[in-house]
Amino acid sequence: xxxIKNLYKSFGxxxxxxxxxxxxxxxxxxxxxxxxxxxxxxxxxxxxxMVIPNRGEILVNGKSIKKHWEYRSQIDYxxxxxxxxxNLKVNDLITMIKDLRSQPxxxxxxxxxxxxxxxxxxxxxxxxxGTKQKVNLLLAFMYDNPILILDEPTNGLDPVALIRLKDLVxxxxxxxxxxxxxxxxxxxVEELADEIVxxxxxxxxxxxxxxxxxxxxxxxxxxxAIAKMLTGKEEIATLVPSNSFD
Amino acid sequence: xxxxxxxxVYDLLRSRWSYIYFGFYFVFTTSLLFLSGDxxxxxxxxxxxxxxLCPLIATMFGVMYYYNSREFVExxxxxxxxxxxxxxxxxxxxxxxxxxxxxxxxxxxxxIYGILVSSAIWNxxxxxxxxxxxxxxxxxxxxxxxxxxxxxxxxxxxxxxxxLFFAIIYDGIFLLTMIxxxxxxxxxxxxxxxxxxxxxxxxxxxxxxxxxxxLMGYTGAIFKQFFGSNxxxxxxxxxxxxWIFLPILAIRRLVSKKDF
Numbered sequence: 001x002x003x004i005k006n007l008y009k010s011f012g013x014x015x016x017x018x019x020x021x022x023x024x025x026x027x028x029x030x031x032x033x034x035x036x037x038x039x040x041x042x043x044x045x046x047x048x049x050m051v052i053p054n055r056g057e058i059l060v061n062g063k064s065i066k067k068h069w070e071y072r073s074q075i076d077y078x079x080x081x082x083x084x085x086x087n088l089k090v091n092d093l094i095t096m097i098k099d100l101r102s103q104p105x106x107x108x109x110x111x112x113x114x115x116x117x118x119x120x121x122x123x124x125x126x127x128x129x130g131t132k133q134k135v136n137l138l139l140a141f142m143y144d145n146p147i148l149i150l151d152e153p154t155n156g157l158d159p160v161a162l163i164r165l166k167d168l169v170x171x172x173x174x175x176x177x178x179x180x181x182x183x184x185x186x187x188x189v190e191e192l193a194d195e196i197v198x199x200x201x202x203x204x205x206x207x208x209x210x211x212x213x214x215x216x217x218x219x220x221x222x223x224x225a226i227a228k229m230l231t232g233k234e235e236i237a238t239l240v241p242s243n244s245f246d
Numbered sequence: 247x248x249x250x251x252x253x254x255v256y257d258l259l260r261s262r263w264s265y266i267y268f269g270f271y272f273v274f275t276t277s278l279l280f281l282s283g284d285x286x287x288x289x290x291x292x293x294x295x296x297x298x299l300c301p302l303i304a305t306m307f308g309v310m311y312y313y314n315s316r317e318f319v320e321x322x323x324x325x326x327x328x329x330x331x332x333x334x335x336x337x338x339x340x341x342x343x344x345x346x347x348x349x350x351x352x353x354x355x356x357x358i359y360g361i362l363v364s365s366a367i368w369n370x371x372x373x374x375x376x377x378x379x380x381x382x383x384x385x386x387x388x389x390x391x392x393x394x395x396x397x398x399x400x401x402x403x404x405x406x407x408x409x410l411f412f413a414i415i416y417d418g419i420f421l422l423t424m425i426x427x428x429x430x431x432x433x434x435x436x437x438x439x440x441x442x443x444x445x446x447x448x449x450x451x452x453x454x455x456x457x458x459x460x461l462m463g464y465t466g467a468i469f470k471q472f473f474g475s476n477x478x479x480x481x482x483x484x485x486x487x488x489w490i491f492l493p494i495l496a497i498r499r500l501v502s503k504k505d506f
Binding site: 011045048049050051052069070071072073075077079081082083084085086087088092096097099100101136139 | 249250253254256257258260261314315316317318320321322323324325326327328329503504505506
């Protein structure tokens with residue numbers, strides 16, 4: 001589905017991606033993890049063509065995405081921050097996205113699912129953060145395309161909506177979609193993810209099943225396993241100079 | 247592009263600011279018509295306001311709209327549409343909704359007053375054309391500046407500075423050069439210099455149309471002497487339309503390379 005070859009990207013002097021080689025082929029949920037600034041969002045935005053890489057290639061369904069936009073009809077995307085034009089109504093926004101994509105969509109199910117009926121005629125500027133995130137989710141989930149990219153999907157959701165979201169993601173997985181998800185909430189990863197890609201300093205530091213990471217670090221809990229993996233790396237890095245003072 | 251354009255106009259036409267902008271022109275024009283019956287004089291008063299206000303409002307609106315829709319653009323860019331369509335659609339949306347406010351705000355009072363049967367109809371028409379052209383030029387410049395600067399405060403500052411430069415500073419420098427190099431023949435220089443400022447060009451265009459040499463100023467007089475009224479108008483209008491396309495081309499170029 002998506003294959004990324006030797007991807008480099010820097011913003012000014014700040015090198016964010018330093019040679020990423022990765023394929024997302026199997027259907028299932030891949031959680032893209034990593035500390036702040038490790039390049040998760042940049043990687044996702046490169047796949048969507050929002051960030052133009054300095055070097056390397058991205059293939060979606062076997063075709064290079066460079067200077068192309070048609071491939072994006074295969075991808076549903078949930079952006080991190082939900083901010084919409086303030087004067088449009090929820091209904092207008094849904095019509096707008098439908099108009100832009102002109103693909104069959106199933107918005108009604110999700111309007112009911114997220115309880116958005118009372119807000120359909122309200123202007124987006126008057127909605128609360130959580131409701132906006134629900135609209136955001138609706139726009140991403142109402143299409144049935146083979147690739148689904150979720151950037152911090154849980155932002156601002158209440159517990160009920162969170163449970164619905166998890167069910168939705170599972171339902172999409174059951175349809176055999178390739179799902180990429182970034183998040184900082186480890187319990188969500190443990191519950192949903194089939195596989196983890198851990199980015200560190202612009203490189204793929206770990207890739208594999210959740211269970212494999214837990215076993216490798218000898219921890220029962222993912223949060224601790226990742227913390228251990230990170231601190232373990234730092235200890236190695238700091239040990240060498242501190243020895244010279246002893 | 248047309249779809250994006252449609253929805254940005256839709257969004258903007260519901261914004262409070264469009265109504266305030268429309269209301270200002272409406273009240274201003276109505277009161278001018280009420281106070282004085284001389285349409286030519288009113289056109290001159292209005293042009294003086296338009297030459298300053300249109301660029302200023304277009305600049306502010308353009309920058310504001312871009313920064314306001316910054317996050318929403320990310321959602322649009324993930325849709326299967328061309329990048330340049332997203333931004334050109336938004337730009338056209340801003341420029342057109344500003345133009346609609348202007349056309350209605352000035353047009354409606356004049357229509358009620360009976361401009362269609364008046365002899366000044368072409369002067370009035372020229373006034374509207376210039377207002378619309380200036381809105382298109384300066385919102386494009388504003389979009390370009392905003393696209394170049396992710397830092398909103400810097401973007402705002404630069405946009406205002408650009409407006410200040412074309413509206414005031416440029417004329418100041420121009421006048422100073424005239425005084426300093428008083429002893430040299432400066433006609434050609436003055437002619438050339440006015441081409442690089444859309445506000446000056448608009449002023450020349452309307453004054454050539456109104457044919458009031460007393461108000462024409464130095465460049466206007468030279469323009470008239472050089473090209474005659476009609477040729478002068480055609481040339482200044484052509485250059486003015488180029489002024490719309492230059493920033494649009496710059497936007498297209500910038501957008502194809504930018505990271506979001």
